[in-house]
Amino acid sequence: MKLYDFPLSPSPRRARMFAAEKGIALDIETVNIREKEQFTDAFLAISPNCTVPVLELDDGTTICDSLAIWRYFEEVKPEPPLMGTTPLEKAMVELWLRRVELEGYQAVVDVLRNGAERFRDRAVPSAEAFAQIPALAERGKRRLALFFETLYERLQESAFVAGPDFTAADIHALITIDFAERAVEIAPPDGLAALKAWRERVSARDSAKA
Numbered sequence: 001m002k003l004y005d006f007p008l009s010p011s012p013r014r015a016r017m018f019a020a021e022k023g024i025a026l027d028i029e030t031v032n033i034r035e036k037e038q039f040t041d042a043f044l045a046i047s048p049n050c051t052v053p054v055l056e057l058d059d060g061t062t063i064c065d066s067l068a069i070w071r072y073f074e075e076v077k078p079e080p081p082l083m084g085t086t087p088l089e090k091a092m093v094e095l096w097l098r099r100v101e102l103e104g105y106q107a108v109v110d111v112l113r114n115g116a117e118r119f120r121d122r123a124v125p126s127a128e129a130f131a132q133i134p135a136l137a138e139r140g141k142r143r144l145a146l147f148f149e150t151l152y153e154r155l156q157e158s159a160f161v162a163g164p165d166f167t168a169a170d171i172h173a174l175i176t177i178d179f180a181e182r183a184v185e186i187a188p189p190d191g192l193a194a195l196k197a198w199r200e201r202v203s204a205r206d207s208a209k210a
Contacts, residue, residue: 004054010179012053020207096169104147110140152192
């Protein structure tokens, strides 16, 4: 399997970290999105939205979304389970994946793509041009602050984001927080002890270095 990747992007890191937890080996091909390699005709044929990651299977099939890549990995290598095993566990993982995506990750994306100069006319991941909306950047900052509080409250009552065990929801939440800190210089505020302790534990996993 080949993963089209860019080391500084959070979405490919989600695929790499999940694969590392599963012990799945990947061939890595870097697509330098800062040099706009994602807009070349060759890559457009692989990823119509001009985004990474893309997982290319040995038969040439491509999967162009990190969460869909997770699902594929979970099905082909069920152990260790990262998306739940019982109906309730699966539902809780899905619930928290959705919350992290919509309340946290998308908030960071709004701040970055609607506020950073390098994303002028690229506010939406697409081959088409989309103008920035500065108000969305400001809204994203407010939403991100609320997301940190939500995680803090959750981790006061649960060892991990979706329950007692480490799952894909922890991968998504960790990478979202790291992304916010690196890309838009917004970190969880001091005083959220449960969130800080969880982040330190998850960051210490070998897969977090993938």
